[in-house]
Amino acid sequence: MHRVFFPDFPWKTLQNNLHNGPRPGPYFKRITQLPLSLLSTTISCSFPANSSFVFVHLSCYFISYQVKNPTSLFSLKTMSYVSSNRKPLLSRKATNDGHAENCPYFDGWKAYDKDPFHPTQNPSGVIQMGLAEHQLCFDLVQEWLVSNPEASICTKEGVDKFRDIALFQDYHGLPAFRNAVAKFMGRVRGDKVEFDPDRIVMSGGATGAHEMITFCLADPGDAFLVPTPYYAGFDRDLCWRTEARLLPVVCHSSNNFKVTRKALEEAYAKAVEANISVKGLLLTNPSNPLGTILDRDTLREAMSFINEKNIHLICDEIYAATVFRQPDFISIAEIIEEDQEYNRNLVHIIYSLSKDMGFPGFRVGIVYSYNDAVVECGRKMSSFGLVSSQTQYLIASMLSDDQFIGKFLLESAGRLATRHNDFTDGLRQVGIKCLNGNAGLFLWMDLRGLLMESTVEAETALWRVIINDVKLNVSPGSSFHCSEPGWFRVCIANMNEETTKVALARIREFVLRNGNKPNRKEKCWQSDLRLRLSFRRIDDVLRSPCIMSPHSPIPQSPLVRTRT
Amino acid sequence: MRLLLSGKAKCNSHGQDSSYFLGLQAYEKNPYDQTRNPQGIIQMGLAENQLSLDLVESWLSENQDVAGFKSDGESIFRELALFQDYHGLPAFKKALVQFMAEIRGNKVSFDPKKIVLTAGATSANETLVFCLAKAGDTILIPTPYYPGFDRDLKWRTGAEIVPIHCTSSNDFKITARALQQAYQEAQNCNLKVKGVLVTNPSNPLGTTMTRAELDLLMDFIVEKQIHLVCDEIYSGTVFGSPNYTSIVEVLSKYEKAEVWDRVHVVYSLSKDLGLPGFRVGAIYTNNGSIIAAATKMSSFGLVSSQTQYFLSMLLSDKKFTRNYISENKKRLEKRHASLISGLQNAGISCLKSNAGLFSWVDMRHLLSSSTFEAEMELWEKIVYDVKLNISPGSSCHCSEPGWFRVCFANMAEETLEIAIRRIKAFVDV
Numbered sequence: 006m007h008r009v010f011f012p013d014f015p016w017k018t019l020q021n022n023l024h025n026g027p028r029p030g031p032y033f034k035r036i037t038q039l040p041l042s043l044l045s046t047t048i049s050c051s052f053p054a055n056s057s058f059v060f061v062h063l064s065c066y067f068i069s070y071q072v073k074n075p076t077s078l079f080s081l082k083t084m085s086y087v088s089s090n091r092k093p094l095l096s097r098k099a100t101n102d103g104h105a106e107n108c109p110y111f112d113g114w115k116a117y118d119k120d121p122f123h124p125t126q127n128p129s130g131v132i133q134m135g136l137a138e139h140q141l142c143f144d145l146v147q148e149w150l151v152s153n154p155e156a157s158i159c160t161k162e163g164v165d166k167f168r169d170i171a172l173f174q175d176y177h178g179l180p181a182f183r184n185a186v187a188k189f190m191g192r193v194r195g196d197k198v199e200f201d202p203d204r205i206v207m208s209g210g211a212t213g214a215h216e217m218i219t220f221c222l223a224d225p226g227d228a229f230l231v232p233t234p235y236y237a238g239f240d241r242d243l244c245w246r247t248e249a250r251l252l253p254v255v256c257h258s259s260n261n262f263k264v265t266r267k268a269l270e271e272a273y274a275k276a277v278e279a280n281i282s283v284k285g286l287l288l289t290n291p292s293n294p295l296g297t298i299l300d301r302d303t304l305r306e307a308m309s310f311i312n313e314k315n316i317h318l319i320c321d322e323i324y325a326a327t328v329f330r331q332p333d334f335i336s337i338a339e340i341i342e343e344d345q346e347y348n349r350n351l352v353h354i355i356y357s358l359s360k361d362m363g364f365p366g367f368r369v370g371i372v373y374s375y376n377d378a379v380v381e382c383g384r385k386m387s388s389f390g391l392v393s394s395q396t397q398y399l400i401a402s403m404l405s406d407d408q409f410i411g412k413f414l415l416e417s418a419g420r421l422a423t424r425h426n427d428f429t430d431g432l433r434q435v436g437i438k439c440l441n442g443n444a445g446l447f448l449w450m451d452l453r454g455l456l457m458e459s460t461v462e463a464e465t466a467l468w469r470v471i472i473n474d475v476k477l478n479v480s481p482g483s484s485f486h487c488s489e490p491g492w493f494r495v496c497i498a499n500m501n502e503e504t505t506k507v508a509l510a511r512i513r514e515f516v517l518r519n520g521n522k523p524n525r526k527e528k529c530w531q532s533d534l535r536l537r538l539s540f541r542r543i544d545d546v547l548r549s550p551c552i553m554s555p556h557s558p559i560p561q562s563p564l565v566r567t568r569t
Numbered sequence: 570m571r572l573l574l575s576g577k578a579k580c581n582s583h584g585q586d587s588s589y590f591l592g593l594q595a596y597e598k599n600p601y602d603q604t605r606n607p608q609g610i611i612q613m614g615l616a617e618n619q620l621s622l623d624l625v626e627s628w629l630s631e632n633q634d635v636a637g638f639k640s641d642g643e644s645i646f647r648e649l650a651l652f653q654d655y656h657g658l659p660a661f662k663k664a665l666v667q668f669m670a671e672i673r674g675n676k677v678s679f680d681p682k683k684i685v686l687t688a689g690a691t692s693a694n695e696t697l698v699f700c701l702a703k704a705g706d707t708i709l710i711p712t713p714y715y716p717g718f719d720r721d722l723k724w725r726t727g728a729e730i731v732p733i734h735c736t737s738s739n740d741f742k743i744t745a746r747a748l749q750q751a752y753q754e755a756q757n758c759n760l761k762v763k764g765v766l767v768t769n770p771s772n773p774l775g776t777t778m779t780r781a782e783l784d785l786l787m788d789f790i791v792e793k794q795i796h797l798v799c800d801e802i803y804s805g806t807v808f809g810s811p812n813y814t815s816i817v818e819v820l821s822k823y824e825k826a827e828v829w830d831r832v833h834v835v836y837s838l839s840k841d842l843g844l845p846g847f848r849v850g851a852i853y854t855n856n857g858s859i860i861a862a863a864t865k866m867s868s869f870g871l872v873s874s875q876t877q878y879f880l881s882m883l884l885s886d887k888k889f890t891r892n893y894i895s896e897n898k899k900r901l902e903k904r905h906a907s908l909i910s911g912l913q914n915a916g917i918s919c920l921k922s923n924a925g926l927f928s929w930v931d932m933r934h935l936l937s938s939s940t941f942e943a944e945m946e947l948w949e950k951i952v953y954d955v956k957l958n959i960s961p962g963s964s965c966h967c968s969e970p971g972w973f974r975v976c977f978a979n980m981a982e983e984t985l986e987i988a989i990r991r992i993k994a995f996v997d998v
Binding site: 094095096097098099100104106138140143146147150151154157159160161163164167168170171172173174209210212213216220221222223224225227241242245246284315317350351359363364365366367368378379382385386388389390391392393394395396399 | 573574575576577578617619622625626629630633635636637638644646647649650651652653688689691692695699700701702703704706720721724725794796830831839843844845846847848858859862863865866868869870871872873874875876879
């Protein structure tokens with residue numbers, strides 16, 4: 006989805022355009038009743054790659070409105086922020102949409118917030134399937150904690166370390182922590198490669214790691230190529246405060262979303278033509294949202310591509326230990342060793358314990374760079390997001406326990422495989438296919454067959470039905486910048502077995518109810534479909550008790566007052 | 570290879586080539602140890618509070634449930650491990666704001682909804698600047714100031730710092746004239762001033778601001794329609810009179826005014842509680858837009874949920890906090906008194922101070938000439954010959970040579986005595 010910002014936009018013009026545009030009706034009337042003085046005159050619009058519609062946002066009234074042929078309505082100019090009468094007192098970063106949380110896909114969160122599933126207290130509530138969390142192995146960790154009280158500096162067994170650890174704020178990190186993380190990273194990759202603890206730089210989760218590596222590699226305006234579909238958080242992490250940008254490398258289902266050399270070259274050429282300086286390529290391997298791993302050829306092509314163009318390669322390997330089935334995971338760390346001609350100074354790995362271990366709350370992010378200058382700079386920058394020494398100490402202890410880690414990795418893969426099979430089997434029984442994946446905490450589900458037409462609009466409409474009628478909060482492919490409508494990411498590792506069964510039963514029931522009618526237009530859920538206009542005053546946004554994770558691809562859902 | 574990195578990676582705005590950091594490096598190479606390296610360099614350049622950690626350790630021994638990730642006997646490990654909400658653990662925020670109020674004698678109260686948690690004050694300060702300023706905008710800061718600000722406020726944000734010059738002639742207090750001059754200087758350089766940032770109690774001075782100074786600052790920011798950031802990280806280290814006045818007290822009379830939205834407080838548990846390793850910082854503001862933006866930005870440096878939980882338990886224990894605040898104050902006062910009298914014995918005076926973990930020491934009479942070169946010469950002698958890592962005033966952007974920041978709360982009492990003996994020996998020669 007491209008984000009284009011428009012200049013101060015005369016209110017009357019907007020009224021006229023909406024009135025004369027393709028969808029007149031009750032919505033614009035309501036808009037006109039609002040006094041002009043209450044509105045900021047900044048308008049930003051966003052439209053996906055295929056530009057079939059645009060969402061219009063007014064910065065203090067949140068309006069989702071689909072307008073076709075946007076280029077005929079607006080001309081592209083750079084954004085400026087001016088409040089109605091006052092001096093601009095905050096930075097643009099504080100007030101723009103760079104945090105990427107104002108995209109219109111908050112209905113899912115709203116629905117979940119208002120009506121969360123609970124097996125006994127609310128069995129017909131919305132099931133959360135939009136959060137990529139690994140909740141399947143806490144019993145193992147808890148058992149370990151009970152047997153290893155000295156790993157916590159707060160227990161009587163560990164308290165003699167309390168003072169030293171509490172005072173330890175060296176940005177190099179606890180040596181034991183770095184050693185343990187380096188060893189763990191090697192273990193996860195089947196000990197086919199070794200990691201140097203001195204190249205490990207801490208950060209505030211992978212979120213902090215991505216921002217930090219971008220600050221090290223790119224100046225404002227520089228770009229990174231990223232294959233689609235990709236984790237929506239990257240828009241914020243790599244672009245918001247760094248002012249870098251992301252350029253899509255479009256991948257297609259026709260070849261299972263493989264990242265081809267052709268697509269890389271095309272994206273690069275487009276950038277060059279537009280006079281955009283490309284600083285690097287960002288790969289997520291295993292992929293979020295696809296749940297697949299990159300094969301050796303693709304990784305080699307990527308290495309050869311970046312070497313040829315002399316740009317960086319950032320490999321986000323945050324899901325490395327979630328590979329639950331053959332083929333084996335291949336890390337970029339292996340590829341680097343294959344050819345002495347590769348310029349190692351261009352390669353950087355992002356890692357975290359949030360997915361592999363299931364510890365997002367502990368904010369353990371890692372930047373592993375083969376480039377000494379990046380390690381040096383990154384270390385200094387890590388001051389802005391060091392890992393709590395209390396947590397470093399605990400993690401150092403846990404990850405050094407070879408026996409425990411061996412058991413954990415095996416069990417985790419086994420449980421993920423079982424959960425994956427449960428879902429894919431259940432879906433297959435009702436004719437729903439998923440991309441063939443062997444990693445990650447989610448499925449990439451193919452619902453193209455249920456779309457009325459192959460448009461993002463139709464995907465959004467189907468998504469709303471899945472949330473409100475089937476009562477599952479899944480993530481639509483467009484939120485991952487997927488170029489083809491109809492794909493959905495469904496998280497499967499953040500719930501217990503009973504909930505899994507309930508979710509599958511609901512999907513089955515929905516599909517069977519709608520069946521495969523010859524005439525698509527007759528699908529019964531489509532009869533009542535219309536756009537919803539949501540109003541949200543900025544002070545409601547600020548006061549609403551958002552309780553959900555900020556790290557999922559779908560933004561926090563504030564309370565929205567819909568008026569239909 | 571450096572050609573392929575960003576401008577930020579190549580420049581040295583991180584400020585780590587300054588003497589402040591060089592001194593730390595010298596210490597790393599030859600650190601004092603009572604038994605293993607009694608001739609080593611004594612660390613007096615790190616503002617850490619090591620005096621009261623035993624109080625926290627005792628609390629832990631009496632509250633073992635917290636230790637085992639248990640609440641009411643039930644394991645809450647899973648909930649904590651999964652908790653990554655950037656709004657922070659509600660119990661922790663509540664306990665934190667109550668602690669902040671207690672430090673201020675409960676003369677003010679704080680709303681947990683107005684606090685944003687960050688990875689240390691380092692991150693809080695940077696985040697605020699990201700919210701208030703764009704690249705090229707300026708923040709005015711009174712000198713001398715904490716050397717880390719050069720990195721925290723300027724490096725990745727691209728903002729500039731213009732100093733508000735304070736001098737020993739009036740004990741380094743901020744004057745209206747100095748404020749106006751700084752503002753004018755920024756204008757002359759075509760720099761847009763977005764705000765003033767002060768540290769109160771001051772680092773490196775160890776003094777608390779008078780009510781008059783605070784009022785002056787408020788008048789100034791009202792006049793210029795700019796922001797005021799008050800870094801109150803040392804608010805819990807006030808050990809003597811005059812009493813501490815937080816900006817929050819002053820702000821209460823501006824509740825209906827426009828400026829209400831433009832005053833922001835930075836806090837941390839690194840100095841008061843002596844827990845710098847835990848990376849607990851906070852931004853407190855009435856400005857809803859900043860709360861919203863800073864909360865989202867805190868994604869880049871959240872506080873570990875494990876740490877939030879432990880601290881929520883610790884700080885909710887009012888018996889503990891009451892005792893800690895008063896005991897900590899006593900110990901700081903005693904330690905401060907030891908250093909001051911020791912230095913006096915060596916004919917060295919200090920700026921009169923009532924807070925902080927350090928003294929602002931006047932060594933102007935020991936300079937060969939009243940220049941910064943002479944100050945550097947003296948500093949090198951003190952670090953490498955006298956073997957004390959202290960921080961030269963120039964690293965704090967002091968406009969007068971000859972002042973040094975000497976920390977006293979980060980070592981055992983015996984070590985301080987040795988340090989004082991070394992200074993006496995140096996001066997007597």
